[in-house]
Amino acid sequence: MDKLMLLGDEAIALAGMDAGMSGIYAYPGTPSTEIMEYVQHSGRSSEDNIFCQWSANEKTAFEAALGMSYSGKRSMACMKHVGLNVAADPFMNAAITGVNGGFLLVVADDPSMHSSQNEQDSRYYGKFAMIPVLEPVNQQEAYDMVFYGFDLSEKYKLPVMIRITTRLAHSRSAVRTASRLSQKEVNLPSDPVQYVLLPGIARKRYRGLLNSQTLLEGESGNSPWNSLVNGNDKSVGYIACGLAHNYLIEAYRGKQHANPVLKIGQYPLPAELVEKITGDCEKVLVLEEGYPIVEEMLRGFPGTGKKIMGRLDGTLPRDGELNPDIVAEALGMPFEKGPEIPSVVKNRPPSFCAGCGHIDMFNALLESIRNYGPGRVFSDIGCYTLGALPPFNAINSCVDMGASVTMAKGAADAGLHPSVCVIGDSTFTHSGITGLLDAVNDGSSITVLIGDNSTTGMTGGQKSSATGRIEDICAGVGVDPGHIKVINPLRKHHEENTRIISRELEYRGVSVVIARRECIQVTMRRKKEEKTS
Amino acid sequence: MQTDIIIAGVGGQGILSIAACIGMAALKSNLHLKQSEVHGMSQRGGAVQSNMRISDKEIISDLIPGGTAKLILAVEPMEALRYLPWLSDGGWLVTNTTPLKNIKDYPDTEEIISEIKSIKNHVIIDADSIAREQGSPRSSNMVMLGAASPFTGIEYGIIEEAVRDIFKRKGEDVVAINLKALKAGRDYLNNKH
Numbered sequence: 001m002d003k004l005m006l007l008g009d010e011a012i013a014l015a016g017m018d019a020g021m022s023g024i025y026a027y028p029g030t031p032s033t034e035i036m037e038y039v040q041h042s043g044r045s046s047e048d049n050i051f052c053q054w055s056a057n058e059k060t061a062f063e064a065a066l067g068m069s070y071s072g073k074r075s076m077a078c079m080k081h082v083g084l085n086v087a088a089d090p091f092m093n094a095a096i097t098g099v100n101g102g103f104l105l106v107v108a109d110d111p112s113m114h115s116s117q118n119e120q121d122s123r124y125y126g127k128f129a130m131i132p133v134l135e136p137v138n139q140q141e142a143y144d145m146v147f148y149g150f151d152l153s154e155k156y157k158l159p160v161m162i163r164i165t166t167r168l169a170h171s172r173s174a175v176r177t178a179s180r181l182s183q184k185e186v187n188l189p190s191d192p193v194q195y196v197l198l199p200g201i202a203r204k205r206y207r208g209l210l211n212s213q214t215l216l217e218g219e220s221g222n223s224p225w226n227s228l229v230n231g232n233d234k235s236v237g238y239i240a241c242g243l244a245h246n247y248l249i250e251a252y253r254g255k256q257h258a259n260p261v262l263k264i265g266q267y268p269l270p271a272e273l274v275e276k277i278t279g280d281c282e283k284v285l286v287l288e289e290g291y292p293i294v295e296e297m298l299r300g301f302p303g304t305g306k307k308i309m310g311r312l313d314g315t316l317p318r319d320g321e322l323n324p325d326i327v328a329e330a331l332g333m334p335f336e337k338g339p340e341i342p343s344v345v346k347n348r349p350p351s352f353c354a355g356c357g358h359i360d361m362f363n364a365l366l367e368s369i370r371n372y373g374p375g376r377v378f379s380d381i382g383c384y385t386l387g388a389l390p391p392f393n394a395i396n397s398c399v400d401m402g403a404s405v406t407m408a409k410g411a412a413d414a415g416l417h418p419s420v421c422v423i424g425d426s427t428f429t430h431s432g433i434t435g436l437l438d439a440v441n442d443g444s445s446i447t448v449l450i451g452d453n454s455t456t457g458m459t460g461g462q463k464s465s466a467t468g469r470i471e472d473i474c475a476g477v478g479v480d481p482g483h484i485k486v487i488n489p490l491r492k493h494h495e496e497n498t499r500i501i502s503r504e505l506e507y508r509g510v511s512v513v514i515a516r517r518e519c520i521q522v523t524m525r526r527k528k529e530e531k532t533s
Numbered sequence: 534m535q536t537d538i539i540i541a542g543v544g545g546q547g548i549l550s551i552a553a554c555i556g557m558a559a560l561k562s563n564l565h566l567k568q569s570e571v572h573g574m575s576q577r578g579g580a581v582q583s584n585m586r587i588s589d590k591e592i593i594s595d596l597i598p599g600g601t602a603k604l605i606l607a608v609e610p611m612e613a614l615r616y617l618p619w620l621s622d623g624g625w626l627v628t629n630t631t632p633l634k635n636i637k638d639y640p641d642t643e644e645i646i647s648e649i650k651s652i653k654n655h656v657i658i659d660a661d662s663i664a665r666e667q668g669s670p671r672s673s674n675m676v677m678l679g680a681a682s683p684f685t686g687i688e689y690g691i692i693e694e695a696v697r698d699i700f701k702r703k704g705e706d707v708v709a710i711n712l713k714a715l716k717a718g719r720d721y722l723n724n725k726h
Contacts, residue, residue, distance in 0.1 A: 173566065338619050
């Protein structure tokens with residue numbers, strides 16, 4: 001048994017390898033990226049022949065993992081919370097097909113939106129699909145839950161979700177590892193139509209999923225991750241989900257809590273334990289890292305008569321990440337405060353790296369579009385979203401992966417000309433290609449500016465799906481090759497680049513300008529590696 | 534013992550190398566450790582911090598409660614002030630003096646320094662100059678770690694061992710440079726306080 005210092009993400013990755021996982025599929029997204037990276041960088045993946053390549057997007061990742069599970073092997077799909085929106089179609093239906101080999105979906109939520117456009121809570125997805133959800137409170141639980149989750153998945157032939165949040169994903173602590181399990185052999189599903197969701201079969205399978213709910217609830221009732229610790233002070237009971245339990249324990253500063261506490265780490269909610277604590281106590285305070293999903297369930301409508309406190313009644317803030325101080329205050333416990341932040345301290349938002357090609361791309365775009373006036377640049381998710389900040393103030397949207405192309409198309413259809421979108425190479429292959437096909441088919445007049453830094457930059461430089469093939473893809477989709485231009489975004493080419501973009505802005509039809517220069521971080525890393533080797 | 538430390542800086546300044554050394558030293562001392570890091574968007578030149586918790590007992594929360602940190606170690610002076618609400622009453626603020634001005638409204642450095650001086654327990658150190666004097670301008674982070682080392686609750690010899698371990702794979706020269714920088718920071722503090 002080894003003891004290692006691991007990030008929550010890394011603990012999950014290692015546990016997957018130790019638990020006999022045969023493949024992991026993912027698209028990079030903070031705070032989930034390090035799960036795949038850990039597998040890729042460990043010698044174990046090649047030693048044990050564990051498949052570990054980035055997918056084009058979360059949907060393809062999820063489906064490939066489902067296919068591996070179909071074949072009887074243990075597989076994992078990893079993504080950030082908004083990535084599950086992309087994979088929502090296979091996700092919802094995989095709950096109905098069920099699985100064969102153990103299937104774990106790891107979703108990393110980002111409450112407080114440290115690196116995301118929303119703070120949606122994936123536990124809702126778990127409830128929506130009616131599958132078990134595991135929520136670890138520390139790195140050790142994250143490790144252990146992978147073994148437990150694979151077993152649970154195989155026992156009920158269902159996908160199981162492990163839901164983590166930023167704090168656990170990116171916090172390091174000691175993890176004791178368990179004995180390694182070997183991988184499974186290929187073993188096809190015993191029911192040949194299990195995965196064929198024709199209405200007649202789907203109805204039958206859906207009823208099976210519904211019937212399993214009582215059993216899943218029973219599993220939660222006996223789960224090692226759910227525990228009710230009694231206390232003499234029944235004036236208020238605490239239900240603490242995931243990391244909120246840590247902050248509750250922290251608030252007591254090492255002393256035993258006097259009130260009953262129900263710790264939740266496995267869903268569906270264990271009904272008996274919840275009924276016990278709500279029945280025993282006069283009031284219940286629900287502490288959860290994320291949306292008030294448990295609180296809403298307890299409140300019911302028109303209400304059970306029991307006073308339920310949490311994020312909905314203002315006992316805790318309605319949005320944002322919890323922390324020890326917020327929880328201590330809600331519990332009425334004393335907490336310390338250091339000096340205030342002096343007013344001299346200014347915000348320091350992220351910015352483009354010095355020497356980044358996106359800077360030169362935006363400078364050329366801004367000059368080309370100046371005469372047309374503001375409000376015509378749709379953008380996307382990636383480093384280039386920083387083009388929204390001063391001094392550029394260059395983009396007018398950032399909604400979801402790929403939306404820049406389709407929003408520019410819709411605006412062009414409405415009569416806006418020029419209508420421009422700025423999208424990165426990795427985001428383009430993730431979800432931009434289909435939108436470009438729509439624009440080509442409809443002859444919508446848009447200019448697609450692809451900031452091609454030949455990597456997935458914002459998440460730290462992972463492989464981009466179609467490096468070197470972007471113009472071929474655009475031509476293949478049907479963009480006129482005469483209107484596919486490649487520019488080198490460097491200051492010395494500014495005038496030429498501005499001229500090329502200006503010309504394409506005037507064009508009535510679909511045009512693509514690829515601003516291609518390798519991410520400066522990747523260049524520096526490569527030079528450093530070349531120097532040391 | 535329980536030592537909560539906030540390491541502060543700007544994305545790209547390499548605060549995680551300081552965190553890694555303290556973490557390794559805590560493990561060598563058979564202490565419990567939790568180290569929360571910032572990955573993602575803020576690594577692109579934004580404000581970043583690491584919450585490090587070291588204890589002889591099990592640590593539950595990854596985040597440090599307000600007003601309890603024994604040490605704020607900042608590699609940039611304005612960033613030193615950003616985490617004051619976490620500083621405990623007797624806690625120490627140890628900061629580098631070199632400002633990193635990547636924002637338009639970066640305040641007057643004098644004002645920042647005078648705010649730092651108004652904190653009871655503070656150490657202001659020009660780690661970049663000291664690192665340069667030692668012939669290794671890139672090891673100012675190790676100068677900072679050396680200057681802050683007495684406040685970590687970990688024996689200095691063990692921190693040296695940790696630095697050796699962390700840089701081992703980069704070769705003996707790099708180990709030697711970093712140990713020298715560490716000691717220069719430590720000496721600066723000992724002479725000053």
